[in-house]
Amino acid sequence: METYYSKAAEAARKADSCYAPAGQIHYYDLVLKEASGSILKDVDEKEYIDLLASASATNVGHSHPTVVNAMYEQMQKMIHYTPAYFYSDVAIELMEKLLEVTPGDFEKRVLFGNSGSDANDGIMKFARAYTGRQVIVSFNGAYHGSTYGSMTLSACSLNMRRKMQPLVPNVYHLPFPNMYHSYPNESESELSDRYLSYFAEALKTYLPVDELAAVIIEPIQGDGGFIKPPKEYIQRLYHFCQENGIVFAVDEVNQGLGRTGKMWGIDHFDIAPDIMSIGKSLASGMPLSAIVGRKEIMESLDPPAHLFTTAGNPVCCAASLATLKVIEEEQLVEKSRVQGEYVRVRLEEMKECFDFIGDVRIYGLNGGIEIVESKMTKKADGDAASKIITHCYRNGVLMITVAGNVLRFQPPLVITESELENALAVLEDAFTQLASGNIELDTERKIGW
Ligand SMILES: Cc1ncc(COP(=O)(O)O)c(C=O)c1O
Numbered sequence: 001m002e003t004y005y006s007k008a009a010e011a012a013r014k015a016d017s018c019y020a021p022a023g024q025i026h027y028y029d030l031v032l033k034e035a036s037g038s039i040l041k042d043v044d045e046k047e048y049i050d051l052l053a054s055a056s057a058t059n060v061g062h063s064h065p066t067v068v069n070a071m072y073e074q075m076q077k078m079i080h081y082t083p084a085y086f087y088s089d090v091a092i093e094l095m096e097k098l099l100e101v102t103p104g105d106f107e108k109r110v111l112f113g114n115s116g117s118d119a120n121d122g123i124m125k126f127a128r129a130y131t132g133r134q135v136i137v138s139f140n141g142a143y144h145g146s147t148y149g150s151m152t153l154s155a156c157s158l159n160m161r162r163k164m165q166p167l168v169p170n171v172y173h174l175p176f177p178n179m180y181h182s183y184p185n186e187s188e189s190e191l192s193d194r195y196l197s198y199f200a201e202a203l204k205t206y207l208p209v210d211e212l213a214a215v216i217i218e219p220i221q222g223d224g225g226f227i228k229p230p231k232e233y234i235q236r237l238y239h240f241c242q243e244n245g246i247v248f249a250v251d252e253v254n255q256g257l258g259r260t261g262k263m264w265g266i267d268h269f270d271i272a273p274d275i276m277s278i279g280k281s282l283a284s285g286m287p288l289s290a291i292v293g294r295k296e297i298m299e300s301l302d303p304p305a306h307l308f309t310t311a312g313n314p315v316c317c318a319a320s321l322a323t324l325k326v327i328e329e330e331q332l333v334e335k336s337r338v339q340g341e342y343v344r345v346r347l348e349e350m351k352e353c354f355d356f357i358g359d360v361r362i363y364g365l366n367g368g369i370e371i372v373e374s375k376m377t378k379k380a381d382g383d384a385a386s387k388i389i390t391h392c393y394r395n396g397v398l399m400i401t402v403a404g405n406v407l408r409f410q411p412p413l414v415i416t417e418s419e420l421e422n423a424l425a426v427l428e429d430a431f432t433q434l435a436s437g438n439i440e441l442d443t444e445r446k447i448g449w
Helices: 006-016 065-077 089-103 116-131 146-155 188-205 231-243 265-269 315-331 332-353 382-394 417-435
Strands: 032-036 039-042 046-051 110-114 134-137 171-174 212-217 248-249 273-277 289-294 356-360 367-371 400-401 406-409
Touching: 046 417, 065 315, 089 110, 089 289, 089 315, 116 212, 116 248, 116 289, 116 315, 146 332, 171 188, 171 367, 188 417, 212 231, 231 248, 231 265, 248 332, 273 417, 315 332, 332 356, 332 367, 332 417, 367 382, 382 400, 382 406
Parallel strands: 134 171, 134 212, 212 248, 248 273
Antiparallel strands: 032 039, 039 046, 110 289, 273 289, 356 367, 367 406, 400 406
């Protein structure tokens, strides 16, 4: 191993001596130099099938020619002018496009940022300004980003709080409904009742409903372990917010833009949210985020309440318009749905063969495979999950874990059938090798979150 990965290992060690640890969750000594479609190449010229898509930031694949050309053309015209003072033509085109492709046939406004994190901060600001209330409700297991506001909304790692408190006041977290941990024989409807009763209990004991500004939710939780709540739960939550003047906000940063087999994660629940955040794949990984929301909410703040010098950068906007075009032209939403269903069936079959596959949660070309000690105990097995992804990595398939023991499956949506087959074959082999006790980790260092 050591000689095979020598260049990458050496480069990674050099990087470790330069880069502050807070900025990277360690998995492997991988140093990339090229990427195209779903294939990555490292500094040792070794290729990998990418099952991570740069954390769901390259839904249309790496360096898609349409995106590259659009960026190149824009770079030659104008690299940047700040929307903090003046619009660019390409930014206007993108604003119009985003208003068109986001849910809700009410009047909306859009605002650009640089990251998913700042978009979620913006949602907090708008919700408070619009309602004149302070309290924001989020969920256990959520990942909304790592600026102070979005980090406060998050609840999936102690390292996102440790040594940095106090965070933003008046943010509370509710348990997130998870069918995998339902009570025996509990139906989706009963589970929805139960989880809504936790909210009701909070409203009775410490959360005055008339002080609630917003509920913010990932329609399908990503880093929390790819958990899709029952439709009934989300719909009832939404209606409760509507009835009580609470802004219903969704975070589409991870699950948006075709990832789940629908254009937006919230489309699975037939709801148009009051406000939403978009990022990651919006500009194929170029730094661009957007908040889209009801006009009256988005007009509740005055400048410079939420502006950034490099937000809505023209090259990023050109990349974004090209990305949206590729999603449409290559019918990636439908491709994600169809291929995702195929993957789900294949993984369900594998689940039957291996007792450590506790749950398969695949929605589009997207989802998680929960690795447990046994189906009976459902006890998380992070070590086994690390061994599986390490075997995949050694055999040219790049995958990581979330929530400690959940394999993260998020390939670029342009992945070819043969790449997908190869990746599934390697994954299945990893399961087989794990079952035979054949995978050893070659690092003392912690792998993953
Ligand atoms: C659901 C969700 N929201 C927000 C973010 C934060 O986005 P960024 O890292 O671009 O700030 C992420 C990133 O992983 C995410 O998954």
